[in-house]
């Protein structure tokens with residue numbers, strides 16, 4: 623518990639309205655940016671124009687790959703890499719939610735190591751240092767701007783897989799909460815609950831330590847203060863900024879420990895029903911915490927649950943911010959259970975390693991049934 627090593631190479635610029643100021647620092651990292659973002663938000667909102675204006679002022683050239691899908695798969699990342707091979711670039715500028723940030727990190731690995739993305743899943747599976755990454759998050763959930771993980775969907779293996787290495791931790795993270803202004807309330811709710819889940823799972827992971835738990839608790843306190851006001855209140859910008867901070871702090875916690883069962887089973891919901899990552903984690907959280915309590919983690923779960931008045935408090939919060947509480951609300955049926963159990967065994971392998979509890983097939987079935 624009191625063993626840790628902490629290293630964070632990320633310069634964090636956390637400033638409302640600080641996008642341009644942060645981007646000027648990118649010129650000290652590279653001269654040619656490969657911009658990775660989704661199809662809509664960055665170009666549609668004018669954000670991409672603001673970014674390229676600063677790049678131009680600071681004499682940084684750029685190429686844009688604005689084709690990252692929500693929940694990017696291997697093919698999507700390799701498509702980006704193929705454009706990179708034609709355009710070149712000496713840094714990745716990843717703009718968006720977790721999907722764009724993680725895809726950007728994965729392209730950074732391919733850019734210097736070549737080959738196929740499948741070769742690099744796991745811990746430190748590549749020889750050459752990836753391109754430096756500048757991360758500009760536009761949701762309050764990912765935390766990827768300060769982590770060593772890139773999570774990518776492998777459709778063939780029916781799971782999400784992770785590239786993990788300290789060398790993909792972004793060099794610069796620009797957190798300008800003004801970028802969250804147009805984020806729809808339901809996405810604020812879903813992404814903030816992803817961050818909430820990072821903080822909770824990190825707290826319960828086997829590698830949790832004094833430092834990571836301090837980050838988890840700071841994150842949970844910020845998120846509980848910000849949610850649901852960030853979703854519902856008129857003055858929500860102020861609360862979104864607090865949620866953004868909570869999300870980054872959860873990333874710092876997560877970076878030490880990895881995620882556990884909520885994320886593992888959450889991948890199943892995303893792969894099977896196409897459910898949003900954060901919504902999936904939120905839906906699973908009450909049932910998984912109950913399971914972990916029964917499996918020896920009662921003291922730890924109680925400690926964090928006291929922050930939100932236990933299972934009932936959590937359900938109330940989720941209802942208040944408009945997220946689903948059961949599988950039926952997302953179209954789940956009793957006959958889906960066997961597929962969900964089968965996929966859980968595939969998707970939770972990393973979660974099991976990170977949490978010190980190994981659910982049986984019956985355990986998975988029970989959790990899924992309880993969620994119906």
Ligand SMILES: [Fe+2]
Pocket residue numbers: 764816817820885899
């Ligand atoms: Fe997540």
